[in-house]
C-alpha cells in the first residue's frame with residue numbers, strides 16, 4: 001500500500017502523528033484548528049506503529065488504530081491517513097517517517113501538529129535537530145498535570161494555558177537554538193478539550209459510554225471489535 005496522495009505540488013501540508021489508541025475528538029479538533037488557522041491543503045494523519053515512549057504490547061493492533069483514524073476522518077476531504085509506518089519492525093521514529101513522507105510528497109511546505117505535552121519532549125527525539133528545523137510546529141495547548149489553567153472562557157479558551165504553552169515552546173526552541181535553522185512554531189488557537197485516549201480506554205474498561213468523546217463510527221467500531229475491554233488492551 002502506498003503512503004498517500006501524490007502530485008500535491010507546492011502545497012501546505014501538516015503531519016499529525018500519534019498513537020491514536022483510539023483517535024478521539026481532541027485529535028480532530030486540533031487537526032481542524034491547524035487546518036483553518038494555517039490554511040493547510042492537507043493534514044496527513046500518521047498512526048505510529050511502535051511509539052518509542054509507549055509500551056507497544058499494551059497498544060491495540062496497528063490495523064485497528066489505522067482503521068479507526070480512517071473512519072474518523074472519512075468525511076473531511078482535507079484529511080488523509082497514511083499507513084507509512086505499516087512495515088516498521090522497530091521503534092517508530094518521527095524523522096524516519098518524515099523522510100519517507102517527503103519522498104512521497106515532494107516540494108511541500110511542511111508543518112507538524114503536536115500537543116504541548118509531546119512538543120515538550122522534542123529535545124529527546126531522534127535526529128531532533130534536522131526534524132525541528134525542517135517543519136513549522138503547530139502546538140496545541142493541552143491541560144497538563146500541574147497546569148495553572150486559570151479561567152477557561154466561554155470559547156473554551158484560557159489565556160493562562162495559552163501563555164504557558166508559548167513559554168514552553170520558547171523553552172524548547174531555546175534548547176534547540178544551536179540548530180542551523182531556528183525552530184519555527186506557533187500555538188494553535190484550539191479550545192481546550194481535556195479528552196485523552198487514556199480516558200477513552202478507561203471509560204471502555206469501566207463500561208461507561210464514550211458517545212460524543214469519539215466520532216460515532218469509531219464508537220461503533222470499538223464496540224463491534226470489543227476493544228479496550230480488559231487491562232491487557234489498555
Ligand code: ATP
Pocket residue numbers: 017018019020021026027030113114115116117118119140141142143193194195196197198199
Ligand atoms: P494517551 O492518553 O494514550 O497518552 P493521547 O490522548 O495523548 O494518548 P496520542 O495519540 O498519543 O493521544 O496523541 C497524538 C497527539 O495529539 C500528541 O501530540 C498529543 O499531545 C496530541 N493530543 C492528544 N489529545 C489532545 C488534546 N485533548 N488536546 C491537545 N492535544 C492533544
